[in-house]
Amino acid sequence: MNALEVHQIPCLTDNYGYLVHDPVSGETACIDTPDAQAILAALASRGWRLSEIWNTHHHPDHAGGNLAVKQATGCRIVAPAAEAARIAGVDRSVVEGEAVSLGEHRFTVLETPGHTSGHIVYWCEAQRLAFVGDTLFAMGCGRLFEGTPAQMWSSLQKLRRWPEDTLLYCAHEYTQSNARFALSVEPDNAVLQARAAEVDAARRRGEPTVPSRLGDELATNPFLRADVPAFRASLGMAEAAPVEVFARARAGKDAFRG
Numbered sequence: 001m002n003a004l005e006v007h008q009i010p011c012l013t014d015n016y017g018y019l020v021h022d023p024v025s026g027e028t029a030c031i032d033t034p035d036a037q038a039i040l041a042a043l044a045s046r047g048w049r050l051s052e053i054w055n056t057h058h059h060p061d062h063a064g065g066n067l068a069v070k071q072a073t074g075c076r077i078v079a080p081a082a083e084a085a086r087i088a089g090v091d092r093s094v095v096e097g098e099a100v101s102l103g104e105h106r107f108t109v110l111e112t113p114g115h116t117s118g119h120i121v122y123w124c125e126a127q128r129l130a131f132v133g134d135t136l137f138a139m140g141c142g143r144l145f146e147g148t149p150a151q152m153w154s155s156l157q158k159l160r161r162w163p164e165d166t167l168l169y170c171a172h173e174y175t176q177s178n179a180r181f182a183l184s185v186e187p188d189n190a191v192l193q194a195r196a197a198e199v200d201a202a203r204r205r206g207e208p209t210v211p212s213r214l215g216d217e218l219a220t221n222p223f224l225r226a227d228v229p230a231f232r233a234s235l236g237m238a239e240a241a242p243v244e245v246f247a248r249a250r251a252g253k254d255a256f257r258g
């Protein structure tokens with residue numbers, strides 16, 4: 001099957017909006033609406049017509065531009081059923097296992113509560129890509145505003161099952177500070193040390209560090225490593241349950257100033 005085209009749009013301070021386009025059908029989706037004007041400008045620059053907005057969760061830097069984009073383009077809005085009442089302009093609400101599509105390309109919806117209670121991600125297995133909103137960041141994960149550590153750990157395990165060459169399009173450029181935290185909890189991880197250096201170099205050149213490969217996240221992201229012996233040992237929690245290790249790491253990141 002033909003490849004999808006992804007256009008990444010830096011928005012606000014550190015958000016990324018995305019357009020994903022199927023050149024065969026001409027259909028285009030926009031993942032979240034952090035900044036309506038930036039999204040409309042990106043559509044115009046590409047000459048793409050927007051078919052749908054796919055929201056990941058209700059936060060204003062993800063759904064705040066919904067109505068302006070819908071009014072300007074006539075697109076439909078897809079959003080998580082559990083948060084549809086908190087998201088403007090929803091035409092279709094979706095739950096775990098449902099699909100959205102662009103032409104022949106199917107994206108599976110997975111529910112990943114934790115950052116918010118109804119957060120969802122959109123996964124296209126055939127194209128090895130996923131839009132993960134604020135669930136997973138490069139070397140990080142979303143803050144637990146509405147969910148428990150157990151919920152988020154369970155959500156992240158759904159993402160871990162994807163093929164390692166899956167590209168993860170997250171919604172923020174938080175990678176450099178995430179790397180500093182990751183190094184603080186697992187300083188002897190050589191893969192992490194190398195990746196942190198690459199991230200610093202990319203940021204010095206003004207380049208984005210997103211998307212990232214799932215395989216790289218498995219090796220370096222503390223929030224995917226709560227059941228990895230080397231990581232558990234590094235936290236002095238070799239005997240603890242993975243969810244406790246995850247909770248300790250998340251609390252550590254919340255308090256981290258580095």
Ligand SMILES: [Zn+2]
Nearest residue numbers: 057059115134
């Ligand atoms: Zn959010």
